[in-house]
Amino acid sequence: MFSVKDAKEVKRLIAEYFEGYKMDFQEVPLENSLGRITAKDIFVSEDIPGFDRSTVDGYAVHAKDTFGASEALPAILSLSAEIKVGEDILRELPIGYAAYVPTGGKLPQNADAVVMIEYTDDLGDGFIYMNKSVSAGNNVIYRGDDAKSGDVIIKANTTLKPKDVGALAAAGISSVLVKRRIKAAIISTGDEIAGIEESLSGSKVRDVNSYSINAALLEHSAEPCMYGIVPDSYEKIREVVAHALHDCDLVLISGGSSVGTLDMTCKVIESFGKPGIFVHGIAIKPGKPTIIAKVMGKPVFGLPGHPVSAYFIFKVFVKNVLNVLNGVKEEFESSIKAYTAFNFPSNDGREEYVPVRLERVGSRIIAHPVFAKSGLITTLTTADGYIIISRGDEGVVSGKEVEVIPF
Amino acid sequence: MFSVKDAKEVKRLIAEYFEGYKMDFQEVPLENSLGRITAKDIFVSEDIPGFDRSTVDGYAVHAKDTFGASEALPAILSLSAEIKVGEDILRELPIGYAAYVPTGGKLPQNADAVVMIEYTDDLGDGFIYMNKSVSAGNNVIYRGDDAKSGDVIIKANTTLKPKDVGALAAAGISSVLVKRRIKAAIISTGDEIAGIEESLSGSKVRDVNSYSINAALLEHSAEPCMYGIVPDSYEKIREVVAHALHDCDLVLISGGSSVGTLDMTCKVIESFGKPGIFVHGIAIKPGKPTIIAKVMGKPVFGLPGHPVSAYFIFKVFVKNVLNVLNGVKEEFESSIKAYTAFNFPSNDGREEYVPVRLERVGSRIIAHPVFAKSGLITTLTTADGYIIISRGDEGVVSGKEVEVIPF
Numbered sequence: 001m002f003s004v005k006d007a008k009e010v011k012r013l014i015a016e017y018f019e020g021y022k023m024d025f026q027e028v029p030l031e032n033s034l035g036r037i038t039a040k041d042i043f044v045s046e047d048i049p050g051f052d053r054s055t056v057d058g059y060a061v062h063a064k065d066t067f068g069a070s071e072a073l074p075a076i077l078s079l080s081a082e083i084k085v086g087e088d089i090l091r092e093l094p095i096g097y098a099a100y101v102p103t104g105g106k107l108p109q110n111a112d113a114v115v116m117i118e119y120t121d122d123l124g125d126g127f128i129y130m131n132k133s134v135s136a137g138n139n140v141i142y143r144g145d146d147a148k149s150g151d152v153i154i155k156a157n158t159t160l161k162p163k164d165v166g167a168l169a170a171a172g173i174s175s176v177l178v179k180r181r182i183k184a185a186i187i188s189t190g191d192e193i194a195g196i197e198e199s200l201s202g203s204k205v206r207d208v209n210s211y212s213i214n215a216a217l218l219e220h221s222a223e224p225c226m227y228g229i230v231p232d233s234y235e236k237i238r239e240v241v242a243h244a245l246h247d248c249d250l251v252l253i254s255g256g257s258s259v260g261t262l263d264m265t266c267k268v269i270e271s272f273g274k275p276g277i278f279v280h281g282i283a284i285k286p287g288k289p290t291i292i293a294k295v296m297g298k299p300v301f302g303l304p305g306h307p308v309s310a311y312f313i314f315k316v317f318v319k320n321v322l323n324v325l326n327g328v329k330e331e332f333e334s335s336i337k338a339y340t341a342f343n344f345p346s347n348d349g350r351e352e353y354v355p356v357r358l359e360r361v362g363s364r365i366i367a368h369p370v371f372a373k374s375g376l377i378t379t380l381t382t383a384d385g386y387i388i389i390s391r392g393d394e395g396v397v398s399g400k401e402v403e404v405i406p407f
Numbered sequence: 408m409f410s411v412k413d414a415k416e417v418k419r420l421i422a423e424y425f426e427g428y429k430m431d432f433q434e435v436p437l438e439n440s441l442g443r444i445t446a447k448d449i450f451v452s453e454d455i456p457g458f459d460r461s462t463v464d465g466y467a468v469h470a471k472d473t474f475g476a477s478e479a480l481p482a483i484l485s486l487s488a489e490i491k492v493g494e495d496i497l498r499e500l501p502i503g504y505a506a507y508v509p510t511g512g513k514l515p516q517n518a519d520a521v522v523m524i525e526y527t528d529d530l531g532d533g534f535i536y537m538n539k540s541v542s543a544g545n546n547v548i549y550r551g552d553d554a555k556s557g558d559v560i561i562k563a564n565t566t567l568k569p570k571d572v573g574a575l576a577a578a579g580i581s582s583v584l585v586k587r588r589i590k591a592a593i594i595s596t597g598d599e600i601a602g603i604e605e606s607l608s609g610s611k612v613r614d615v616n617s618y619s620i621n622a623a624l625l626e627h628s629a630e631p632c633m634y635g636i637v638p639d640s641y642e643k644i645r646e647v648v649a650h651a652l653h654d655c656d657l658v659l660i661s662g663g664s665s666v667g668t669l670d671m672t673c674k675v676i677e678s679f680g681k682p683g684i685f686v687h688g689i690a691i692k693p694g695k696p697t698i699i700a701k702v703m704g705k706p707v708f709g710l711p712g713h714p715v716s717a718y719f720i721f722k723v724f725v726k727n728v729l730n731v732l733n734g735v736k737e738e739f740e741s742s743i744k745a746y747t748a749f750n751f752p753s754n755d756g757r758e759e760y761v762p763v764r765l766e767r768v769g770s771r772i773i774a775h776p777v778f779a780k781s782g783l784i785t786t787l788t789t790a791d792g793y794i795i796i797s798r799g800d801e802g803v804v805s806g807k808e809v810e811v812i813p814f
Binding site for chain 1: 438573580739
């Protein structure tokens, strides 16, 4: 029924089909740039810092005036005028003089080091006693140490984090050219699907995927567009998919998992022409009945109808597509180190995703399995994350160290 | 100068001073609930699923009709009408009959198991040949298996993730009572601080913290309010802090790091009365000159002026305060397992935060230090995360396994 591919091959195909996808750019104010992706390299147009700064509260000196100084034999320098943070000092510091500078303060012209105040004595006699020697550059950040005018401060295709926003502020950059958010259509299909506000009757089930996928898209800085629930009709599904392909960068069709419904989704996708479907079935559990296609240059997913399966397909492959469309490298995945409290056999040749609940026991974190029949999304509410059992593994044995990926 | 406290003691004090902080509630539509914190336990008012469902494409049967069936000796059952997903079946399945059900379909009355289609033969003669026996419950999710009417589906004080949003949709819950976002004031003080759009002159430096802290607050679902740059004047700072205390839940003052400026921040904070400052200096590096106070029942931080220090104080302590105000438990911290490419001595009795850049070398991830003089925020742009060297450790040696916390 399926010509199933493994996860690695699917990611390779996604890169092959969608690398180089063209995203429009937009300018956003710095304060709204968190999580956005830079469109181009960003250059600085000024030295940071713009002057030689002290990193401590202390006395700016000519380093050589302190050579050999110790508590037993301090170097005695004349006190120059006090310098306040933010004040511009044009005068040169004469040889044999010391000038007070606070943390962040500008050094007087041709001073080359700062002695921390803790290593000095001011007896009020117009002299400062240096109990320690310093070398040139000690306790000083030179002009341009942080970045020089013309440097690239942030590269293209960087997802902006708070530290990056801070760096851009330091460079006086108040707006940023970023890629437009990826517009992603969510279409729920199936005669059995009911809206969340409908009263349930008969064998109807609620539309879960529109909401969980909407949230997952928001979490990844995409712009979800909910197209609602479409009944099992070739014409109706095709009409909505055509709209979505016109308006969005990515189309996610969440269908029934039964063979008949899957077939209809496939027919709709293939009706838009080549190259069409290039993945039909993935060797992961849950999530096998997944379709990935390229239609009118855009990725189209046929997600499994089961909410848990659809969620894992999102985490692994839709996220991957978002990164490829955005031209962003996959990040190093972070996880929580834990020890399993269970034997979990797994030997059907599929990469398996097992939800777990975490518990702190002494200095260790213990992972308990949350056994969810596929589709039981409410059982996931008690799970903190999941472990991945790779295709070749025969499962995990109790007490084994595992990496738990947080939800 | 400082009566320095360690990180653990600071967190204990934060809990002591701010646990039980009252947050108002608000109702939000489910599609906007990602990252919000539930105000109360959420109950379900219907069984999920609302009927006995098949988890596979196959034939609903009375399990006992299949006992002993094998490929050599199939159980032969009469074919009943086909059941479509979403269709309500009121008729009982007679003994000796099988009815086709697709994945997700409702079982006929008193059928108790489903035989996967792969284990059956339909020769078109009105009978279905079962090549495998099933037990009651096989391939079936019973009504209420996922959640029963009256169950708590999500507990109070839960930060909603996509999986939780999905579970709420499954329960037909279209709006959620959540805590209001924490309003956090950001005040930048210092005569030397220039706005990001000003042209720099003399020894002025740009306002970095307003932007990096703004982004960090957004990342943690808080609502930042930027109060701009206030000069080093007791009266002016006091006036702005008074406004901020009136309008916000949390006040973050980013001041100069020099002793004089710190003193002024302290005086302003103490002028609002008891209990006032309860942390004055933390044994972490960078970030030592940090003030934490309780003023008019609200937390007030005096953050270090150095952007890198302020950022780490945010990650460790402001985030902690946000969790305490929200009544949320600290999450299990996730990290990236890496091996250091360096010896890094650290023995001054402070918990140290060392930014690192990550590189994949074969199957290992190598962590390279990003040596940043305190305050050089642009060097952080090349860092992927940081490692924590705890207070008792003497540093890390090259090749050691470390946990890298991603930025």
